[in-house]
Amino acid sequence: MSGRLIIEDLTVSYHRIPAVHHLDVQLASGSCIGLLGPNGAGKTTLLKALAGLLPIETGQVSFNGHPIAAARLITYVPQREVVDWDFPITVRGLAEMGRYSVLGLWKPFGARDEAIVGEALQVADLTAFANRQLKALSGGQQQRAFLARAWAQEAEIYLLDEPFGGLDKNASQAFAAAIHRLRDSGKLLIVSHHNLVDARELFDHVLILNGELVAFGPTDETLISENIDRAYSTRIFTGRKR
Amino acid sequence: MSWLAGPFEYEFMRRALLACVLIGFTNGFLGAYVVLRRLALVADALSHSMLPGLALAAMLIGLNPGGLLLGGLFAAIFVALGGHVIASSSRVKDETAVAALYIFAFAMGIALIKYARVKISLEHFLFGNVLGIADTDLLTSYCISVVTLLSLVALQRPLLLALFEASVARTQGIRVGLLLGLLVILIVLAMVSSLQAVGVLLSLGLLVLPAATIYLLCDSYAAMSWGGGVIGAVSAIAGLQISFWANIPSGPAIILVLGTLFLGAYLFGPKYGITSRWLRKRHMHEESLKRWQ
Numbered sequence: 001m002s003g004r005l006i007i008e009d010l011t012v013s014y015h016r017i018p019a020v021h022h023l024d025v026q027l028a029s030g031s032c033i034g035l036l037g038p039n040g041a042g043k044t045t046l047l048k049a050l051a052g053l054l055p056i057e058t059g060q061v062s063f064n065g066h067p068i069a070a071a072r073l074i075t076y077v078p079q080r081e082v083v084d085w086d087f088p089i090t091v092r093g094l095a096e097m098g099r100y101s102v103l104g105l106w107k108p109f110g111a112r113d114e115a116i117v118g119e120a121l122q123v124a125d126l127t128a129f130a131n132r133q134l135k136a137l138s139g140g141q142q143q144r145a146f147l148a149r150a151w152a153q154e155a156e157i158y159l160l161d162e163p164f165g166g167l168d169k170n171a172s173q174a175f176a177a178a179i180h181r182l183r184d185s186g187k188l189l190i191v192s193h194h195n196l197v198d199a200r201e202l203f204d205h206v207l208i209l210n211g212e213l214v215a216f217g218p219t220d221e222t223l224i225s226e227n228i229d230r231a232y233s234t235r236i237f238t239g240r241k242r
Numbered sequence: 243m244s245w246l247a248g249p250f251e252y253e254f255m256r257r258a259l260l261a262c263v264l265i266g267f268t269n270g271f272l273g274a275y276v277v278l279r280r281l282a283l284v285a286d287a288l289s290h291s292m293l294p295g296l297a298l299a300a301m302l303i304g305l306n307p308g309g310l311l312l313g314g315l316f317a318a319i320f321v322a323l324g325g326h327v328i329a330s331s332s333r334v335k336d337e338t339a340v341a342a343l344y345i346f347a348f349a350m351g352i353a354l355i356k357y358a359r360v361k362i363s364l365e366h367f368l369f370g371n372v373l374g375i376a377d378t379d380l381l382t383s384y385c386i387s388v389v390t391l392l393s394l395v396a397l398q399r400p401l402l403l404a405l406f407e408a409s410v411a412r413t414q415g416i417r418v419g420l421l422l423g424l425l426v427i428l429i430v431l432a433m434v435s436s437l438q439a440v441g442v443l444l445s446l447g448l449l450v451l452p453a454a455t456i457y458l459l460c461d462s463y464a465a466m467s468w469g470g471g472v473i474g475a476v477s478a479i480a481g482l483q484i485s486f487w488a489n490i491p492s493g494p495a496i497i498l499v500l501g502t503l504f505l506g507a508y509l510f511g512p513k514y515g516i517t518s519r520w521l522r523k524r525h526m527h528e529e530s531l532k533r534w535q
Contacts, residue, residue, distance in 0.1 A: 074413060075413065084407075093463075097406070105397070
C-alpha cells in the first residue's frame with residue numbers, strides 16, 4: 001500500500017506551551033525517516049501526537065486523505081523503559097496481540113491470522129525465539145518483537161521512539177536490517193534518534209526538529225552542517241518569551 | 243477416601259463448599275489482572291475501606307446482605323475515586339492518597355460499628371465465617387461470579403493490551419481509563435462476595451495468592467487467570483476440609499493453604515523458583531570453568 005502522510009500546521013502543546021510548533025511536512029510510504037534534534041526538541045512529542053496519545057492544538061494529520069484517527073494503520077513503539085518485560089507473554093503472544101485490533105473482542109484466530117503472525121516473526125527475524133518470554137530476549141530482540149507485533153497489526157505507519165537506545169553494534173545492525181525490510185515492503189517508518197554519526201546509514205530521509213521544523217529531505221542533502229548547527233546551536237524554540 | 247466426603251453430610255458444609263468453589267474461582271481468575279496491573283496494595287486498601295460502608299448499612303438497615311453489598315461497594319468506590327481525585331489535584335501520589343483515605347475509612351468503620359442497631363461483632367467482618375453462609379449470601383456470590391467472569395472473558399483482549407502497555411493500547415483506540423475503572427469495580431465486587439467467607443482482612447489473599455503462585459510457574463497470562471481460578475477453588479475446598487478436621491476457623495485455613503502453595507512455587511518452581519535458579523547458576527559456573535581450562 002503506497003501512501004502519503006500529510007502533516008499540516010501541526011502544533012502540540014504541554015499546558016499551553018507549544019513543544020512542536022506549526023509543522024508542515026509530507027512523508028511518503030516506503031521510506032525510513034530519522035527524526036533528529038537536540039533533547040527537548042519535540043521528537044517524542046511529535047511521535048505521541050501522531051499516535052494520538054497527545055491532543056493536537058492546531059493543524060491536522062492525514063494518511064491518503066483520511067484522518068489518521070483510524071487507529072489500526074498506525075503503530076507506536078514506546079521507549080524501552082516504559083515496558084513491563086516481566087509480563088507473562090512470549091514473543092509469539094506479543095505478535096498475536098497485534099491481531100486483537102483486527103479481530104475485535106470475539107473473532108477467533110483463523111489460518112490467515114496464524115500466517116500473518118508467522119510472517120511477522122520472520123520479518124523481525126525472531127522465528128527461532130517465538131516461544132521465549134520477553135525478558136529472556138536481548139535488548140535488540142525485544143525491540144524487534146515490537147516490530148513483529150506492529151507487522152501483525154498490518155500497520156502502515158510505524159512510530160519508533162529511540163529504538164536504538166542502549167543497543168550495541170550487532171544489535172543495532174540487526175534492528176536496522178529489520179526496519180529496512182519493513183521499508184522495502186512499503187511501510188513508512190518514523191524513527192526518533194539522537195546519534196548523528198550513524199544516521200546516514202540508517203535513514204533515507206531525515207526530519208530535523210528543534211521545536212519547529214529545521215529541515216526535511218533526503219539524508220545526503222539534508223544532514224549537512226548548516227542544518228545541524230541551526231538545530232543544535234540555537235536555543236530550542238518554545239514559543240515562549242524568556 | 244470416605245473421610246473426604248464426611249464433612250459434607252452436613253447441610254451447612256455443603257453450602258460452604260459451594261461458596262468456596264464460587265468465591266475461590268472468581269477471585270483467583272480476577273487475581274491475574276490484579277497481579278499484572280500491580281494492584282495488590284490498592285486492592286488491600288479497598289478491602290479495608292469497605293468497613294465503614296458495612297457498618298453504616300448495618301446501622302441503617304440491619305444485617306441485610308443486599309444492604310451490606312451496597313454499603314461496602316460504595317465505601318470502597320468512594321475511597322478509590324477520592325484517592326484518584328486527591329492524587330491528580332495535588333502533589334501527593336496515588337498510593338499515598340489511597341492509603342491516607344483507606345486507613346481513615348477503616349478507623350471510621352471501627353468507630354461506627356459500635357453504633358450498629360443489631361449487635362454485630364467486629365471479628366465477624368474482619369475474619370468472616372464460611373460455615374455461617376446464608377442462601378442470600380450464596381445468591382450474591384453467584385451473581386457476582388457470573389458478572390465478573392463474563393466481563394473478564396468478554397474484555398480479555400483489550401484488558402491485556404491495556405495492562406501490558408497502556409500507551410500502545412491507547413493508540414489502538416482502547417479506553418484504558420474506563421477499563422481500569424471497571425477492573426477496580428470488579429475487585430470491590432469480588433471482595434464483597436468473599437467477605438462472608440474470609441472477612442475484610444483476609445479477602446486480599448483469595449484475590450492475590452492464586453495468580454501470584456502461577457506467575458512464578460509459567461509465562462502465559464491465560465494460565466494465570468484460568469489456573470488462578472482453579473487453584474483458588476481447590477485451595478478453598480482444601481482449606482474447608484482442614485478447618486473441619488483441625489477445628490480452626492475456615493478463613494485462615496483457606497489462606498494458609500494458598501500461602502503454602504505460593505511459598506512452594508517461590509522455593510521450588512521449575513523456572514522462576516529460587517532453588518532451581520540456584521542449581522542452574524552452579525551448573526553454568528562449572529561450564530564456564532571447563533571452557534577456561
